[in-house]
Amino acid sequence: QTDAAINPGNSGGPLLDSAGRLIGINTAIISGSGASAGIGFAIPVDAVNRVVTALITNGTVPVPGIGIIAARENETAQLGIDGVVVLRTLPDSPAARAGLEGATNDGYVRDVITAADGKPIHGMSDLAAALEEAGIGRDVKLTVERDGRTRSVTVKVTDISQQRRG
Structure with missing residues (x-):
């Protein structure tokens, strides 16, 4: 998020610090009036470097994941839960192999990553x-957290970008 002015036509332009160093790429603005006043958003330069390098080198960008489908954050907040509610685990995913469990068919929350x-x-x-x-x-x-008890599990991070395509 940035307070730099983002005008029509300059999204995609550089976001510079006071020394003229690139710190991000301007992407969008949320404006209640439709003018160039509001909340601006930029992609941090570290993310730009990672994505551009991966695209040039491999033609794709890996997406780290563990193989879960999570509840929406607004639904989690409505339940008063702080963390990521696991709705389900993908078959043979690292999350499933680690024993994480999704919500039951009747909506009972099993695992919350805290x-x-x-x-x-x-x-x-x-x-x-x-x-x-x-x-x-x-x-x-x-x-x-599951059923009021806290436990630790080790999960291997995998590239889920290929799962998204298929």
């Missing part, structure tokens, strides 16, 4: 950042 490698997880953006930081092919230690 931390990754000791860092709190409040929502999917936190989990995605933790998986990105761990890296594809590496293990991540998840703290999971």
Whole structure:
């Protein structure tokens, strides 16, 4: 998020710091009035570098994941749950092999991911950042709550981009 003005036609332009260094790429603005005043958004330069390098080198961008379908954050918040609610695990995924379980057919929440490698997880953006930081092919230690009990499971981070295509 940035407070730099983003005008029509300059999304995709550079976001520079006061020393003229590239720190992001402007992408969009949310404006209640339709003018160039509101909340601007930019992609951080670290993400741009990672994505561009992967595209040039491999033609694709790997997406770190563990093979879960998670509840929407607004639904999780309505339930008063802090963490990522696992709705289901994909067959033969790292999450399934680690014993994570999705919600039951009658909507009973089984597993809630509350931390990754000791860092709190409040929502999917936190989990995605933790998986990105761990890296594809590496293990991540998840703290999971089930039935009022907390336990740790180790899950291997995999590239889920191929699953999305198929």
